[in-house]
Amino acid sequence: MELSDGFLLQVNNGEQWCNRWKHPNDDSVSHRPRPTIFFITWKEGLLNRKRPFVGRCCHSCTPQSWVIIYDNVFTSLHVSVYKLVHICVSMCSCRQRGWLARRLSYVLFVMERDVNKDMFTRNVVDNVLNNSRVESAIVTVATDLDAAASLPGQEHKAISKVKQKARAFLQEMVANISPAFIRLTGWVLLRLFNGFFWSIQIHKGQLEMVKKAATEQNVPMVFLPVHKSHIDYLLITLILFCHNIKAPHIAAGNNLSIPILSTLIRKLGGFFIRRRMEETGDGKKDILYRSLLHAVKELLRQQQFLEVYLEGTRSRSGKPSTARAGMLSIVVDTMCTGSIADVLVVPVGISYDRILEGNYNSEQLGKPKKNESLWGIACGVFRMLRKNYGCVRVDFNQPFSLKVTDCRFISAFIQKNYSCCGHMRSFSRFQLSLLILKPDAQLFEGQEEEEQQQLNRELPDDLSRRQLINNLAKHVLFTANKSSAIMSTHIVACLLLYRHRQGVVLSKLDVVMRALHLLGNCVNVTSSSNRNGEFTIAPSQTVPALFELNFYSNCLFHVFISDAIIAESESDHPPDGLSSLPLSQERLIRKAAGLSHFLVNEVTVAPPCQTIYQVFHDAVTRLIQYGVLYVAEEDQEELSPSPTEEPWPKKFPEPLSWRSDEEDEDSDFGEEQRDRYLKVSVSPEHQEFFVFLQRLVSPVLEAYSGAAIFVHSLSQPMAESDYTQRLFRYLLTRTERGVAAYGESATHYLVKNTVRTFKELGVLKQRRENEVTTLELSSTFLPQANRNKLLQYILGFTLL
């Protein structure tokens, strides 16, 4: 687990912190002082620790990059976590110069960076317009126009009209990077960020690795970061600029295309795309726009770097949102069709101590998102200047090559699409519904079954291609998220919500004071007179505070998630949440796998190259090693699958089928057929940890059980937006009245996810009529008994 460096330190300035308790929300008290001491203490603390190098690429998916794009020298830099500003000053030649030069260090620093016009694109618009796919799209659209206007014979006129339209689209889409503007913005950002943040932390070894790959491999790089804030893309370009790495072209949602700002954005590398490829007015695909999206190919052909936010939106939960793979599919196609020899993919993790965007909480409270505007941006900058936002850490992962010989995703992709062989096995939602309704599997006879068979027939070609690229996107996002540093605020929020919800004395919670200060109103700090004046810390129980703490806590959800799901699946919910009867490991893992599939919109337990079985098996082994679980008895009999069930490891097929048969034969998993019976340790410490794990998932399960109860009220079709709003009101009322055990179960993102999951599961059926999406119960879940089974399935996990 990667910790924020702040977490490793205690800042020993008692008086300052006493003041802070007296003025917990007065940011001005703490905003300015501390850097030098903080930096030295922190650096010394780090130098004595051997910490693993964060961000190596996946050994099993990209074995060659794992070796080639790495150097042991990066490991020796593993403790060199720097403050960006320190790097700037130390790298700048002004150190050797006089007083004035030192005063002008930022100016000199940005002037010395290596950025010039020749690094960037030329003639992109014209080249794209001459591309064969674009040309044929223009002709098709022009022909349609022609026919619609009943003007046969006027093709040329129609074509030039469509071409003009395409040119206008492209001019919006294509960036026009200006080195001078980058320098100027670099200077402004260095100054601004110095005020916004205590420090911007980057790993020198990681940057060296990226730089080496960028200079030696001479192929385009694609940066794929997690998306937490609008500051993300400013930070990445700034960091690359500071290290003389070329600025990437950034795919920006057209919600940011507002006057003045759009010009600035294009000068800094942004290019605008629609976030949804919505259909044209007549319900057809907008083939012209889609073909123009392939301008990205031209960028890659001209060796440009690209930056794509796979989630397409900033995380509102602290957890990464689902990856969307359209842009990535263009990158993959560009390489597979031979337009470029290779691409290096760089997942990027970003972590903030504190939420930067003021509107997240109001969105979670059900208020609509405010559209971006210049005024909004100015207010945001002003707000940031007045507050203290702690630290930010950016982790660049090891670049990996997409080349066929290396990346197994791509070799599988090529095999499936360019030589048309093989079949993809994929877990379907249908199987999951079966898990919930197992005893009545025959219920699926009829319409849904037919739909499913149809889907299965269609699986091999386009769906498997999509699935592979989706898996690549999921893997990258998983890696980027895993490499994101855990900040002290995340740890404190998590401990307060799920370990010490009723409060804890400060001395017991051994954390940095700084985190408590940054959490501000979300925590209550009280001084108890009977405990030698010790401070007690407890989470504030107001709804906004719980939502905000939940956001921070979710940032370390991925660290515990597989253990937590095992803990959740451990019992058939006895009153204390801890079963006294030994539990079959095989049953436990099966139940955990079911839950992780059910919660697929909330958690990603493993990257697509690992089987769920493997991950949960490892989690059980880990919990046994910790002593939290112990083996009560070994089964002497080999597990023999029941006649109705497949042998376990085959039950949930691997998402990717690149493992050869030989590898499968060598694997331990095939042999793991002997069951054993597990119990939870009786030691209070272990039980406390186990309950903590269970609590981590409880708010999510509480939201889903609430949604399963609410589904009973859906007696007739309802607009999706109304349904979501009513469900949200229902959950929020439970929270406000104190009925909900976990107030954070009513966050708006959870509400939206439950609706999405129930649609995917086939509980809710959606129809689109007159541009409105309506929801109704599917025929399978029309009988109340089946809706009850859904609820019973959720309640079958431990809800503490």
Ligand SMILES: CCCCCCCCCCCCCCCCCC(=O)SCCNC(=O)CCNC(=O)[C@H](O)C(C)(C)COP(=O)(O)OP(=O)(O)OC[C@H]1O[C@@H](n2cnc3c(N)ncnc32)[C@H](O)[C@@H]1OP(=O)(O)O
């Ligand atoms: C030192 C100086 C400092 C300076 C600092 C300066 C900093 C820079 C400033 C400038 C920055 C500006 C702001 C940047 C903002 C970034 C953050 C964002 O905006 S985030 C928001 C913006 N970013 C994003 O949204 C990026 C992520 N989103 C995506 O990639 C989306 O998929 C989409 C937007 C491309 C399409 O939307 P979607 O509704 O999904 O559409 P469809 O499903 O219809 O698919 C379209 C096509 O893709 C295909 N396809 C799809 N999936 C697959 C697959 N699995 N497999 C294969 N193919 C797949 C599909 O077949 C189809 O192809 P075709 O049939 O037409 O040939």
Ligand SMILES: O=P(O)(O)OC[C@H](O)CO
């Ligand atoms: O989080 P969103 O949905 O406001 O989108 C943020 C993106 O950076 C803008 O395209």
